[in-house]
Amino acid sequence: MATYAIKSCNLCGIRKPQPEMERVEKEVVTGSSKSKITTGNVLGYAMGNKMSQNKVHRNIFANNKRQYKRKRTVWSCFECSGRNDRIRAEQARVEEVPKTQAEKDVEFREAIPGLIFICVIVVAIMVWMA
Numbered sequence: 001m002a003t004y005a006i007k008s009c010n011l012c013g014i015r016k017p018q019p020e021m022e023r024v025e026k027e028v029v030t031g032s033s034k035s036k037i038t039t040g041n042v043l044g045y046a047m048g049n050k051m052s053q054n055k056v057h058r059n060i061f062a063n064n065k066r067q068y069k070r071k072r073t074v075w076s077c078f079e080c081s082g083r084n085d086r087i088r089a090e091q092a093r094v095e096e097v098p099k100t101q102a103e104k105d106v107e108f109r110e111a112i113p114g115l116i117f118i119c120v121i122v123v124a125i126m127v128w129m130a
């Protein structure tokens, strides 16, 4: 019997053997840069320095906070990776497969007693009216 390494899901922390886990790419924020407003900028702003004004404006009005993202490959359980959803979608598609002729025949045979009943009623009415 093969034994598998136990992996833990990076997203929910569940621990499962490797075949029940898969590798997914995850975006990791490694840091953000935000140009800081220095006292010099504020002073320059007050004194009408164009460069300082631009910098202060950018910091206050434009959200120029930049995030540095890096892709990292991590282990994920099928639930977190969305694989279970993909499997469920696959199964739902299989169930939508059109009925075969044999299945249609079965449905028809099951409907026969009902058809006979209707015929009997119709004949009875015709006989009664005659």
Ligand SMILES: [Zn+2]
Pocket (backbone or CB within 6 Å): 009, 010, 011, 012, 013, 014, 076, 077, 078, 079, 080, 081
């Ligand atoms: Zn998980």
